Amino acid sequence: MAGIHSKANNRLATTPTPCTRTHQIGALALVIITFFLTRLTFSPSSSLDNVPAHYIQYNAVPLASDGSLVWPHRGYGVHLSLKIYVYTEDEINGLKLLLYGRDGKISPEACIKGQWGTQVKVHKMLLQSRFRTRKKEEADLFFVPTYVKCVRMMGGLSDKEINQTYVKVLSQMPYFRLSGGRNHIFVFPSGAGAHLFKSWATYLNRSIILTPEGDRTDKRDASAFNTWKDIIIPGNIDDGMTTQGARLVEPLPLGKRKHLANFLGRAQGKIGRLQLIDLAKQFPNKLESPELKFSGPDKLGRAAYFQHLRDAKFCLAPRGESSWTLRFYESFFVECVPVILSDQVELPFQNVVDYSQISIKWPSTLIGPQLLEYLESIPDNAIEEMIARGRKLRCLWVYAPESESCSAFTGILWELQKKVRQFHQSSETFWLHNRTIINRNLVEFGKWRPPVPLP
Ligand SMILES: *[C@@H]1O[C@H](CO)[C@@H](O)[C@H](O)[C@H]1NC(C)=O
Numbered sequence: 053m054a055g056i057h058s059k060a061n062n063r064l065a066t067t068p069t070p071c072t073r074t075h076q077i078g079a080l081a082l083v084i085i086t087f088f089l090t091r092l093t094f095s096p097s098s099s100l101d102n103v104p105a106h107y108i109q110y111n112a113v114p115l116a117s118d119g120s121l122v123w124p125h126r127g128y129g130v131h132l133s134l135k136i137y138v139y140t141e142d143e144i145n146g147l148k149l150l151l152y153g154r155d156g157k158i159s160p161e162a163c164i165k166g167q168w169g170t171q172v173k174v175h176k177m178l179l180q181s182r183f184r185t186r187k188k189e190e191a192d193l194f195f196v197p198t199y200v201k202c203v204r205m206m207g208g209l210s211d212k213e214i215n216q217t218y219v220k221v222l223s224q225m226p227y228f229r230l231s232g233g234r235n236h237i238f239v240f241p242s243g244a245g246a247h248l249f250k251s252w253a254t255y256l257n258r259s260i261i262l263t264p265e266g267d268r269t270d271k272r273d274a275s276a277f278n279t280w281k282d283i284i285i286p287g288n289i290d291d292g293m294t295t296q297g298a299r300l301v302e303p304l305p306l307g308k309r310k311h312l313a314n315f316l317g318r319a320q321g322k323i324g325r326l327q328l329i330d331l332a333k334q335f336p337n338k339l340e341s342p343e344l345k346f347s348g349p350d351k352l353g354r355a356a357y358f359q360h361l362r363d364a365k366f367c368l369a370p371r372g373e374s375s376w377t378l379r380f381y382e383s384f385f386v387e388c389v390p391v392i393l394s395d396q397v398e399l400p401f402q403n404v405v406d407y408s409q410i411s412i413k414w415p416s417t418l419i420g421p422q423l424l425e426y427l428e429s430i431p432d433n434a435i436e437e438m439i440a441r442g443r444k445l446r447c448l449w450v451y452a453p454e455s456e457s458c459s460a461f462t463g464i465l466w467e468l469q470k471k472v473r474q475f476h477q478s479s480e481t482f483w484l485h486n487r488t489i490i491n492r493n494l495v496e497f498g499k500w501r502p503p504v505p506l507p
């Protein structure tokens with residue numbers, strides 16, 4: 053905590069001196085400060101009398117001195133106080149298959165790279181976290197680690213095996229049964245979301261799902277995302293671009309950029325992307341959009357990709373196979389203004405980030421010369437200001453160590469804290485006058501033995 057305090061104060065001290073757009077920058081700084089700092093500066097031990105009611109510590113008995121019930125500070129509390137149990141690979145039969153495949157050969161080092169690396173990163177961070185508990189009895193939340201996106205891509209398990217293994221794994225978790233899964237966390241790092249687990253709707257439809265994909269229209273009635281219980285997380289950006297001071301490619305001054313806008317991605321037969329590639333042929337001086345190759349001599353390497361990306365003022369981020377797009381997050385590290393062309397997109401941490409200050413969202417139905425004219429009409433100083441604000445906020449997209457005061461991980465922890473409940477129940481959980489929890493057959497919780505029945 054002490055480390056966070058001093059970092060936090062530095063951040064305040066380095067807030068730029070007033071300029072012509074003090075208000076906008078101030079508003080943004082306020083967002084960050086509200087999110088990460090104010091609650092830290094209110095010491096948890098403050099006497100309740102001196103603290104406004106809404107700042108009362110989250111974990112305190114939520115009663116004011118007159119005995120009235122006090123709701124938490126906008127659902128988050130004033131400082132992080134969480135206990136998360138992380139299931140270990142040896143305690144649950146089958147978990148290793150979901151982590152390393154049927155032959156145990158899929159390596160976490162390979163799985164941590166690429167846009168879906170969050171499935172590994174979130175797990176690794178929770179293992180190191182000061183909020184990890186080893187006692188299930190005291191846990192607020194439970195984390196079920198799996199790397200199935202990667203395992204499936206590398207041929208480590210088939211869809212059928214993934215489905216069956218998940219069911220087998222869950223049936224060994226009495227605490228999952230106790231809450232009906234409500235306090236259990238799963239990461240699904242790709243556009244498919246929880247659909248990677250075919251029977252997710254039966255088993256995980258009450259659990260907390262961390263995913264970059266929040267489009268609820270994609271899979272029609274069967275969307276795996278639910279705004280009220282799930283959490284949107286940023287995609288995984290290449291570590292080489294997020295490391296402060298040692299970036300693979302540094303941003304260019306605005307005046308040195310060759311293009312007004314660019315789109316660097318594969319067409320994937322998607323209408324918006326095809327329109328952009330077409331538009332680039334009509335206006336090659338304004339829009340750069342080479343069709344990217346995944347192999348062969350024209351394939352762009354990591355550095356070459358970011359060198360292209362940084363060469364425009366605006367980076368267009370159209371939808372691909374699904375609504376979320378990594379290009380949106382990458383834009384902040386080459387310092388182009390992201391232009392979202394994906395109508396159904398959902399963005400992370402919307403409780404604290406005002407996306408209109410750092411990005412543009414344009415109707416995907418209006419991709420054409422009109423878009424380029426609009427972007428051209430934006431004065432450079434307005435672009436510079438958006439970029440400057442994005443530079444301050446982009447720490448929220450980085451899966452940095454927990455010691456960093458601003459990171460994707462800190463954002464996720466705050467969101468998780470908002471989900472913590474005092475009590476959980478399910479249709480198959482019952483309790484008696486003396487607080488003994490039992491199942492339908494009157495067996496006490498402590499005696500529930502796997503396989504426990506699942507929904
Ligand atoms: C997933 O596995 C469970 C348990 O084996 C099975 O009952 C269910 O039908 C499977 N779901 C699908 C979609 O195959």
Ligand SMILES: *[C@@H]1O[C@H](CO)[C@@H](O)[C@H](O)[C@H]1NC(C)=O
Nearest residue numbers: 252253254255256257258507
């Ligand atoms: C969740 O799954 C249970 C069991 O299949 C089902 O009864 C319930 O309707 C599902 N809830 C939602 C919100 O899909």
Ligand SMILES: *[C@@H]1O[C@H](CO)[C@@H](O)[C@H](O)[C@H]1NC(C)=O
Nearest residue numbers: 483484485486487488489496
């Ligand atoms: C709670 O009450 C039940 C029913 O009377 C009894 O069987 C059980 O032993 C009690 N548990 C404790 C911890 O006292």
